[in-house]
Amino acid sequence: MTFKLFVPRDAAAIACGADGVGEACASEAKRHGLEATIVRNGSRGMLWLEPLLEIEEAGVRYAFGPCDAKTAAEIIAQLAQGTSVSQISHALALGPTEQIPFFEKQTRLTFARCGLTDPVSLEAYRAHGGYQGLAKALAIEPAEIVEEVTKSGLRGRGGAGFPTGTKWKTVHDCDGDQKYIVCNADEGDSGTFADRMLMEGDPFCLIEGMTIAGLAVGATRGYIYLRSEYPHAAVALDEAIAAAKAGGYLGRNICGSTYDFELEVRIGAGAYVCGEETSLLESLEGKRGLVRAKPPLPAHEGLFGKPTVVNNVLSLGAVPFILAEGAQAYADYGMGRSRGTMPIQLAGNIKHGGLFETAFGITLGELVNDIGGGTATGRPLKAVQVGGPLGAYFPQEYFDTPFDYEAFAARDGLIGHAGIVVFDDTADMARQARFAFHFCAAESCGKCTPCRIGAVRGRETLDKVIAGDKVDANLELVEDLCNTMKFGSLCALGGFTPYPVMSALTHFPEDFGRKRTLPVAAE
Amino acid sequence: MPEGTDWSEAETRAIVARHEDREGPLLPILHDVQHAFGCVPEKAVPIIADALNLSRAEVHGVVTFYHDFHREPAGRHTLKVCRAEACQAMGCERLVETAEARLGVACGETSADRRVTLETVYCLGLCATAPAAMLDQRVVGRLDADKLDALLKEAFE
Ligand SMILES: Cc1cc2nc3c(=O)[nH]c(=O)nc-3n(C[C@H](O)[C@H](O)[C@H](O)COP(=O)(O)O)c2cc1C
Ligand code: SF4
Ligand code: FES
Numbered sequence: 001m002t003f004k005l006f007v008p009r010d011a012a013a014i015a016c017g018a019d020g021v022g023e024a025c026a027s028e029a030k031r032h033g034l035e036a037t038i039v040r041n042g043s044r045g046m047l048w049l050e051p052l053l054e055i056e057e058a059g060v061r062y063a064f065g066p067c068d069a070k071t072a073a074e075i076i077a078q079l080a081q082g083t084s085v086s087q088i089s090h091a092l093a094l095g096p097t098e099q100i101p102f103f104e105k106q107t108r109l110t111f112a113r114c115g116l117t118d119p120v121s122l123e124a125y126r127a128h129g130g131y132q133g134l135a136k137a138l139a140i141e142p143a144e145i146v147e148e149v150t151k152s153g154l155r156g157r158g159g160a161g162f163p164t165g166t167k168w169k170t171v172h173d174c175d176g177d178q179k180y181i182v183c184n185a186d187e188g189d190s191g192t193f194a195d196r197m198l199m200e201g202d203p204f205c206l207i208e209g210m211t212i213a214g215l216a217v218g219a220t221r222g223y224i225y226l227r228s229e230y231p232h233a234a235v236a237l238d239e240a241i242a243a244a245k246a247g248g249y250l251g252r253n254i255c256g257s258t259y260d261f262e263l264e265v266r267i268g269a270g271a272y273v274c275g276e277e278t279s280l281l282e283s284l285e286g287k288r289g290l291v292r293a294k295p296p297l298p299a300h301e302g303l304f305g306k307p308t309v310v311n312n313v314l315s316l317g318a319v320p321f322i323l324a325e326g327a328q329a330y331a332d333y334g335m336g337r338s339r340g341t342m343p344i345q346l347a348g349n350i351k352h353g354g355l356f357e358t359a360f361g362i363t364l365g366e367l368v369n370d371i372g373g374g375t376a377t378g379r380p381l382k383a384v385q386v387g388g389p390l391g392a393y394f395p396q397e398y399f400d401t402p403f404d405y406e407a408f409a410a411r412d413g414l415i416g417h418a419g420i421v422v423f424d425d426t427a428d429m430a431r432q433a434r435f436a437f438h439f440c441a442a443e444s445c446g447k448c449t450p451c452r453i454g455a456v457r458g459r460e461t462l463d464k465v466i467a468g469d470k471v472d473a474n475l476e477l478v479e480d481l482c483n484t485m486k487f488g489s490l491c492a493l494g495g496f497t498p499y500p501v502m503s504a505l506t507h508f509p510e511d512f513g514r515k516r517t518l519p520v521a522a523e
Numbered sequence: 524m525p526e527g528t529d530w531s532e533a534e535t536r537a538i539v540a541r542h543e544d545r546e547g548p549l550l551p552i553l554h555d556v557q558h559a560f561g562c563v564p565e566k567a568v569p570i571i572a573d574a575l576n577l578s579r580a581e582v583h584g585v586v587t588f589y590h591d592f593h594r595e596p597a598g599r600h601t602l603k604v605c606r607a608e609a610c611q612a613m614g615c616e617r618l619v620e621t622a623e624a625r626l627g628v629a630c631g632e633t634s635a636d637r638r639v640t641l642e643t644v645y646c647l648g649l650c651a652t653a654p655a656a657m658l659d660q661r662v663v664g665r666l667d668a669d670k671l672d673a674l675l676k677e678a679f680e
Contacts, residue, residue: 011647011648011649011662012648012649012651012652012662012664014662015649015652015655015662015663015664015665016652016664016665047651047652048651048652050652187648188645188646189646190607190608190609190610190645190646190650191607191608191609191646191650192646192648192650193648193649193650193651195648196648228554228591229644229646229647229648229657230648231660232662266547266550266551267550267551267554268550268589268591269550269553269554269589269590269591269592270589270590270591270644271588271589271590272645283550284547284550285546285547286547286548286549286550286575286585287549287581287585288584288585288588289588289589304546304547345650345651346651347609347650347651347653348608348609348610348611348612348613348650348653349612349613350651353650353651353652354651355651376613385608389607389608389645419609419650421608421609421612421650422612423612424612427611427612432608432611435608435611439607439645442645443645
């Protein structure tokens, strides 16, 4: 009998030694004369368990992790002795993968396939329901595709939460000989890695989503703007694009239809601001990544001045499900105006870090404590930052906040790209606020003064506060600066840097040498 | 990142020729030039500018805008340490201090023997296995003092 083993090729798994585990599995199997195929799959998203080795038996996959070469060899040795997979006794044996609570509690729509198969096998993709969304899209009118996405309630997963269907409709309604689909894969926010995981673990899902977007709006060309920090994703995407082309799913007359769609990956060059959509377009055009003033919207005048859809990886990645299963199936999940599911990323000082896809509405506390298991260090939790470097710091008193765009906004926060970074009680929130200014200063495109100058002044002023120099006067100055940045900046880099700064100051005044005046939860 | 090899005009022209018919060819060209020579040499700028019908100042502006492009070759190895929030929450700053002390340089600088360049990076997408780093193209998660030690040793070999 041939054993089927799975060892992820996901960058986080590799960063923790997955390549060594894969090699050990191969060499040990050979040494014991076991017949084994080793699939390098995407990650299942339970990143604290990486490298996660899975072995299939009677259609069930059993998990072992976190493995290294030595423990993998021990597990293979038991297999070689004829022990059935479910009976292997090892400290790292976790039982059936899909019964691990972190996995079992999820609603995986976008990530349904991630981790199941060899991510760049077109055959495997199709065998698991891939390209059914495209088949549906090819059978209906472009305007009906747009309507379907609109009805699903899908909102942009890149941060701003703008309704995807509305954006598509604008581009659909534009005249133009050339239109573009641009995928924003710049994923610069600390605490986020869902785009990376999807591109590495199920790249065809993104490719299919972009192809459907092209059909819907009449675009024949697509670009994936990928940050240079993601070399593994670049490889997976290139392999998958080549396979899709060879299979007739990209290029001329896709699936025998009259539609053409060409797709190409472009690598960024290490500028956070190029995640902002207009800066991204400038960068794609080969220019400095200066943010453009809006209007015109990219939907009207985008890449090379042509009508362009710019969408995040997860927005486009949700589309195949919506087309295949219908808008209602997606919209049935969620709360309020936040429909569907969100791939939430648990990161930083957290015991069970990873990717957790679930319907909107789950509370922050459930995510961090019940799912995430609290801090990794075991120390008391102090704060979480939600939504990347431009997101607010929330104290535990806010853990009843449901994961929903509006609920976070009501508490002066944002869900952004749904990264949650956990800090224990050793965190100094004045230093975190200082970092927010520092980051803004380092990454500002330089176009507007409040951002370019304000961030530097803010950092200097907080240095004085941290040194205990005229704390009250300097904090007032910081508040003024934040107001200027909030209302005078062209884009959210300058405009939202006040969120982490002001939330840190509001909820943790004692870290700034200021007395607490209000109970934390008071609003 | 490869060690800075001698600049070659012919190779620069070949790189430009490979990309010039693409839409928006400048970034792919600069990436390839940097890959070939370890940096974007001053002498490459006018050749690229001419071919793309841009001014030298425009090409220059692009090279200096992006963190990835260097004017001078980096060391033989580049160690990027993530210093963004998720890695901060797991103590990356202490590791940065250790690396700076061991190399005798600050982040952004190259060791005196030109073997290692130490760089700050903001997020490698490895935030659930933080702290994270990258030695050349190799990613490393759950970085601790021992792993950092091993990476530095390897870089000095
Ligand atoms: C400074 C800055 C950085 C951004 N970075 C990203 C990013 O890395 N990925 C992303 O999808 N959107 C990012 N955005 C949001 C984009 O401008 C844009 O809203 C998004 O790509 C639209 O796609 P969506 O509607 O699918 O979310 C960023 C915005 C700003 C202001
Ligand atoms: S806010 Fe900052 S990053 Fe945004 S356009 Fe202005 S200077 Fe550029
Ligand atoms: S914050 Fe360090 S890898 Fe994301």
